[in-house]
Amino acid sequence: MFITFEGIDGCGKSTQARLLFELLNKGGGAVLTREPGGWEGGGLLRGMVLDGGLRHPWSELFLFMLDRTEHAARVIAPALAEGRHVICERYHDSTLAYQVWGRGMPFEPLRDMAALAALPVPDITLFFKISPETALARVGKRGKPDSFEREGLAFMRKIDEGYGELAKLEPRRWAVIECGGKDPAEVFELVKSVLAERGVSL
Ligand SMILES: Nc1ncnc2c1ncn2[C@@H]1O[C@H](COP(=O)(O)OP(=O)(O)OP(=O)(O)O)[C@@H](O)[C@H]1O
Numbered sequence: 001m002f003i004t005f006e007g008i009d010g011c012g013k014s015t016q017a018r019l020l021f022e023l024l025n026k027g028g029g030a031v032l033t034r035e036p037g038g039w040e041g042g043g044l045l046r047g048m049v050l051d052g053g054l055r056h057p058w059s060e061l062f063l064f065m066l067d068r069t070e071h072a073a074r075v076i077a078p079a080l081a082e083g084r085h086v087i088c089e090r091y092h093d094s095t096l097a098y099q100v101w102g103r104g105m106p107f108e109p110l111r112d113m114a115a116l117a118a119l120p121v122p123d124i125t126l127f128f129k130i131s132p133e134t135a136l137a138r139v140g141k142r143g144k145p146d147s148f149e150r151e152g153l154a155f156m157r158k159i160d161e162g163y164g165e166l167a168k169l170e171p172r173r174w175a176v177i178e179c180g181g182k183d184p185a186e187v188f189e190l191v192k193s194v195l196a197e198r199g200v201s202l
């Protein structure tokens with residue numbers, strides 16, 4: 001299964017992805033990866049985009065698409081071909097939430113890029129929903145914020161709205177995980193319940 005984890009900065013995706021990986025990787029049956037940067041050479045792209053050095057929204061988009069096509073070719077597709085689960089923190093839906101709702105770029109062309117590039121399609125997308133206020137408070141407790149985290153609350157509210165709309169467009173693929181007021185273990189119980197309902201043997 002190709003399972004993607006989505007949500008605003010600080011929603012808890014990485015925490016949950018690590019828990020699921022530990023559960024599914026018995027016998028090496030899973031791969032844990034992320035975007036941007038989840039492939040050899042991807043670290044350079046990650047640094048470029050998160051340092052805030054790009055000046056044009058299309059530059060940012062092309063960088064994320066370059067990262068994704070290489071990540072898909074080198075990591076995602078081979079793992080799926082071997083019959084392994086792929087757990088991926090952020091994927092094409094992050095481009096739609098952040099570059100469309102966040103940056104105001106056009107939805108249809110950016111949506112269609114995934115099919116044009118013949119990117120693997122996720123089987124399940126988990127949206128970790130939490131208030132932007134709570135998420136940014138968590139981000140604030142960590143180190144230096146990246147260029148997106150520095151955009152602030154109004155930007156994150158737009159991203160959150162975008163995820164909500166994306167989830168409505170494809171309810172069979174998406175599952176909204178309500179994280180408010182729950183500790184990581186409680187959120188993970190929701191994750192396991194959703195995956196079991198969708199036929200993932202845990
Ligand atoms: N359910 C939770 N309750 C309270 N704190 C949490 C919870 N889940 C994660 N955290 C904490 O919130 C912070 C962000 O968590 P995490 O890195 O998993 O989020 P993320 O969505 O991957 O963030 P980013 O997109 O910025 O990488 C971390 O300090 C983590 O320990």
Ligand SMILES: Cc1cn([C@H]2C[C@H](O)[C@@H](COP(=O)(O)O)O2)c(=O)[nH]c1=O
Nearest residue numbers: 009035036064090091094095098099148
């Ligand atoms: C894949 C992808 C990511 N982004 C943004 C979203 C986040 O703010 C950063 C990645 O940071 P994280 O700590 O790894 O979550 O990049 C984006 O704008 N578009 C994308 O396609």
